[in-house]
Amino acid sequence: MDARRSTVVAEPRSQVALVSVGFPVLGAAVLFGLKSIAGWVAGLSWAPMQGPFRLVASVPEPWATVGSLGIGALGGLVLVGMAAHERLAVEVFNEGVEFTRGGKSRNFDRTLVSGVFVDGKKVVLLGVDTGELARESSDLRTEDLAEAFQTHGYQWLEKDPYEDRYRRWAAGTPDLPPGADALLKVRAEALRKGDHEDAAQLREELSRLGVVVREDRKRQFWRLARAAS
Incomplete structure (x- = not known):
């Protein structure tokens, strides 16, 4: 096996694309919906937060629609950025492991890793002293992680041995x-x-x-x- 070969485990592109498109669309739809009922809510004497609803209802068209769609989409894009920052990618080499999140990478030499397992939604690297080198939250599929580590000869554990x-x-x-x-x-x-x-x-x-x-x-x-x- 090529010593420089590596296997990358990351969220599927289709899932990333769905989040990237879906969040802005959902944000725009939610704010457009709120804009559409603003006048009705403002007329309810018992409804909370009537001030903001009256303000929205007072904005003339087409600016109310344009504003609600634009601000909603912008809010969705902010969520997309936050999701990208929290997304974990794992690259497995024969020589070691690299975890990357939010543009920052952590590297672990192969000689320090005694085993790997998933604890709930967290990927855990065990050290040779039985300590944990890393415990990282992720939405990566356990099957994909197991295959990547086993391909490069790491010990894959079904659960925490300690x-x-x-x-x-x-x-x-x-x-x-x-x-x-x-x-x-x-x-x-x-x-x-x-x-x-x-x-x-x-x-x-x-x-x-x-x-x-x-x-x-x-x-x-x-x-x-x-x-x-």
């Missing part, structure tokens, strides 16, 4: 390495606020302490990597 080692975290949990409890407290707050970027950075900080962490509906569960156990 799932029975996780324990529910609570403030003051014993047996954690120094500093880990404080990081988990900060991460719990990041999860509560929906700050996924901060939560991801804190996951990496915990990984450097030998702590593997995952969450389920904002509840955190942890285990120690072999090097720290």
